[in-house]
Amino acid sequence: MTQTQDVHAIAAAAQRAVLAARAYQGATAPNPPVGCAILDSKGAVLAVAAHQKAGSAHAEALAIAACRAAGTYDQIDTFVVTLEPCNHHGRTAPCTDAILQTPARRVFIGARDPNPRVAGGGTARLRAAGLAVYDWQALGMAGTCTGIGADALIAPFRKRVLTGRPWITVKQVVDAGGSMIPPAGRKTFARQSSLELAHAMRRRAEVIVTGAGTVLADWPLFTVRHLADFPDHRRALVVLDRRGRVPTRYLTDAQTRGFDARIATDLAEALHDPRATEVLVEAGPILTDAVLQSALWDQHVLIRVGADADTITTTYREASHVAA
Ligand SMILES: NC(=O)C1=CN([C@@H]2O[C@H](COP(=O)(O)OP(=O)(O)OC[C@H]3O[C@@H](n4cnc5c(N)ncnc54)[C@H](OP(=O)(O)O)[C@@H]3O)[C@@H](O)[C@H]2O)C=CC1
Ligand SMILES: Nc1c(N[C@@H]2O[C@H](COP(=O)(O)O)[C@@H](O)[C@H]2O)[nH]c(=O)[nH]c1=O
Numbered sequence: 001m002t003q004t005q006d007v008h009a010i011a012a013a014a015q016r017a018v019l020a021a022r023a024y025q026g027a028t029a030p031n032p033p034v035g036c037a038i039l040d041s042k043g044a045v046l047a048v049a050a051h052q053k054a055g056s057a058h059a060e061a062l063a064i065a066a067c068r069a070a071g072t073y074d075q076i077d078t079f080v081v082t083l084e085p086c087n088h089h090g091r092t093a094p095c096t097d098a099i100l101q102t103p104a105r106r107v108f109i110g111a112r113d114p115n116p117r118v119a120g121g122g123t124a125r126l127r128a129a130g131l132a133v134y135d136w137q138a139l140g141m142a143g144t145c146t147g148i149g150a151d152a153l154i155a156p157f158r159k160r161v162l163t164g165r166p167w168i169t170v171k172q173v174v175d176a177g178g179s180m181i182p183p184a185g186r187k188t189f190a191r192q193s194s195l196e197l198a199h200a201m202r203r204r205a206e207v208i209v210t211g212a213g214t215v216l217a218d219w220p221l222f223t224v225r226h227l228a229d230f231p232d233h234r235r236a237l238v239v240l241d242r243r244g245r246v247p248t249r250y251l252t253d254a255q256t257r258g259f260d261a262r263i264a265t266d267l268a269e270a271l272h273d274p275r276a277t278e279v280l281v282e283a284g285p286i287l288t289d290a291v292l293q294s295a296l297w298d299q300h301v302l303i304r305v306g307a308d309a310d311t312i313t314t315t316y317r318e319a320s321h322v323a324a
Contacts, residue, residue, distance in 0.1 A: 017050075026205065061093075169301060
């Protein structure tokens with residue numbers, strides 16, 4: 001294999017690892033989503049796996065198990081992991097130990113683990129044992145081939161670990177004229193692909209924050225309907241309603257849909273749920289503008305519904321939160 005072929009094989013594996021992890025964004029909280037691909041010495045993919053739920057097997061362990069099951073364990077050469085492998089005994093054994101038991105020669109890592117219990121320790125342990133450990137960013141591969149980089153994948157986890165606060169995403173759908181108000185008699189106007197994106201954002205969030213105006217206009221369900229939902233996922237719904245206009249029945253209805261629903265009057269308190277990793281603001285123009293004008297948000301996803309296609313623009317309030 002030439003060096004170019006090798007880099008392409010790693011890049012393709014990195015993309016598959018990121019995509020595998022993305023499928024479980026939100027489901028793994030309070031753990032980060034993590035994906036892992038294992039290659040043989042010719043660059044062929046032997047296994048791809050993702051961490052699915054806190055307390056269950058990590059991505060590396062699942063991928064190694066898949067190689068064992070397929071009879072390819074002895075061919076393991078390269079690990080491509082979205083996050084630095086853990087080096088501590090948490091609810092599962094250290095992934096560094098599992099990797100070191102395999103015949104692997106090298107490990108490619110998408111993002112350093114911000115968890116103070118790991119933070120460089122996993123890489124150091126692998127290197128001390130003689131493995132070559134590389135950073136995707138250093139190879140210039142992060143943005144080029146993964147669509148969403150490994151750093152963006154763990155941005156919510158990083159923020160919660162480093163600040164104790166959740167990652168706050170504001171979703172805003174506008175029509176061609178910039179209005180957020182749907183046509184009379186309708187709650188949404190985005191096309192199917194954008195609704196799937198919007199519902200993927202709902203699925204990830206442990207807390208949805210909305211305003212009294214939206215509740216009174218739409219009586220929104222806030223359920224995940226355009227794609228499969230995660231089981232056993234914490235779901236809270238917080239309505240900002242200073243004037244007490246929202247009927248109690250809205251909260252009891254939401255509770256029957258599985259939400260821990262409540263009214264809040266303070267915006268910062270509603271957004272900074274210490275138990276959450278990801279919070280989604282899904283509100284009308286008044287509250288959306290108020291949040292975007294504050295310093296409380298991290299990511300703004302603007303879905304502009306055009307005549308032929310929807311345009312999606314993602315902005316980060318602080319670019320340093322997510323490396324390119
Ligand atoms: N296109 C889209 O993405 C979306 C569109 N919508 C649409 O938006 C419309 C409703 O819009 P709107 O009335 O603006 O609804 P909002 O959901 O923005 O609710 C606004 C209300 O939130 C309350 N509120 C509480 N705290 C605050 C605060 N700190 N800052 C600002 N507001 C606060 C205010 O009521 P009070 O003073 O009583 O506290 C305010 O009137 C509906 O037609 C709905 O379909 C809704 C969601 C998404
Ligand atoms: N208009 C608009 C959205 N608006 C949001 O969707 C809510 C309705 O949700 P539900 O009751 O679960 O169907 C509505 O009250 C508002 O919060 N969402 C979108 O994905 N696309 C759209 O075009």
